[in-house]
Amino acid sequence: MKLPTDPAENLAALIRCPSVTPAEGGALTALEAMLVPLGFTVERPVFSADGTPDIENLHARRSGEGPHLMFAGHTDVVPAGDEAAWTHAPFAAEIVDGVMYGRGAVDMKGGIACFVAALARHVGATGGPRGPVSLLITGDEEGPAINGTVRLLEWAARKGERWDACLLGEPTNPDRLGDMIKVGRRGSLSGTLTVLGRQGHAAYPHLADNPVRGLMTLLDALLGPPFDAGTERFQPTNLEVTSVDVGNTATNVIPARASAAFNVRFNDTWSAESLQAEIHNRLDAASRRRKYRKGRKEPIGFDLAWRDNPSHVFLTHDEKLIGTLSRSVEAVTGVRPVLSTSGGTSDARFIKDYCPVVEFGLVGQTMHMVDERVPLADLETLTEIYRRFIGNWFGEQ
Structure with missing residues (x-):
């Protein structure tokens, strides 16, 4: 069975799913198809609340012994806007001169595609991480954020899930890969x-x-x-x-x-x-x-x-999580990332109540813009960072 080791192929499959909030658009189905061959058990709970759209989410778990690593993110995207203004169709995942175009390429289907590819390479090379790995992926991050990550975390916790650390794959780098890890939020x-x-x-x-x-x-x-x-x-x-x-x-x-x-x-x-x-x-x-x-x-x-439910300030202090990711980034890019709390809010504001969380993903310069895009070279670099991080966090390399 072919493993999803190519981040560009993974991303193209996700971009071609028009998962504009609150629509699932096929994105979670595509992601499930990537994860099942890697040994993940996948569940897709739907949450509802009065006055808000129903949201389908994905919880995938690969069992193991030892500390439990969570990867979190979202497959929903903002609307494309005036599609005629795009140089390349927003849901076609066209590649031109080594760059893939499409809504969600950066925010944040690209991060998910790279993490899945990193896991697949790890599974192919070593049989997989010895500890448990979970993916918590929502379809509600770009929307009201009511029936997404916050409900998914509550649901998983009620089932007995406990996590030791979380990597959130939001685009954190302002100019180039390796610039910045988000270790907190205002x-x-x-x-x-x-x-x-x-x-x-x-x-x-x-x-x-x-x-x-x-x-x-x-x-x-x-x-x-x-x-x-x-x-x-x-x-x-x-x-x-x-x-x-x-x-x-x-x-x-x-x-x-x-x-x-x-x-x-x-x-x-x-x-x-x-x-x-x-x-x-x-x-x-x-x-x-x-x-x-x-x-x-x-x-x-x-x-x-x-307004109800303000977002609370937080700062992550977990030395293993921050240090392992920082060293992995530097080993691949040669750049020592800045530890930052800049920017807006993210779903990390919910995750921090369950385990330490940091954020690291692609360069965010084109997120939410017409012609959102990502260089294929960045996809490969981020995949290698994630692969190295997974191995180092579990103490396997």
Whole structure:
């Protein structure tokens, strides 16, 4: 039986499955076909929740004795957008001048294809890792992330699964393979601030309270001073206003309310709870200090609503996991990777509650873009890094 040792062939099979969130699109079926010949038992649970699409996931396990290694990732992809803007069809996996084009090539079907190829080469050369290996692959990472990794982890844990470490194959390298391993992530907290005013005619402002004035005052309090200067391993906490709206279609009406959505990426100076308290304190102080307009006595009235399930900051300290991956990367590329906590959130925020987790994958420059693509040479290099990591983590080379 032919083993899936070629990462380019593996990736082409996955790209040709149009698995745009929440569609499975055949991607998990293609992945299962690769894993069964390697001795994996595959299950594909479907999870549901009110108001969200059903999501099919994949759990594959190869048994063994000793520490348990998890590889995690997702086969769902973002939409291709205007397919006419693509130089090569987004789900054709065309190869031109040594580069494969397709949605998910980098984020992150490429990482999955390389890990499977690395396992296949290890199985072909040695019979396979002596310890257990699991793949937890979701179809919900690019979507609401409700019926994907978080539910898959809970489901597997209830079945008695325990993991000693996880490698998440997200694209982590900014410029070239070997640049960066993600060893943690900032937290993410989102809220909506609504200022309550008094509607009125724009020609008679003294009879109204314009909430836009109050909103500007309160947003100014959130945007400065800085929350912190950063820490040893994390960038400074940063708040960005992501939308402002008054819901007003008339130009001569002072609106009754104005709202702004914001997102904060925070470091280990804060917890989600302490950051919420700081933001409340800033708003309370600003609402009392300045009014809607000169002459008004009432403080600015506002409501603050938090989005559910904030992402918590975390940092992985597992020396075996980080050291083994770093040495494997350096041995193959000649580059000592930087240990970073930059970037957005990932499913590592769920995995860290079950075992130490790090992230390492392809170069991310074209992810989510038109003509997303990956050099075949990078696929081969990443496969060799993963193969070396697997052997070294299990102490087999």
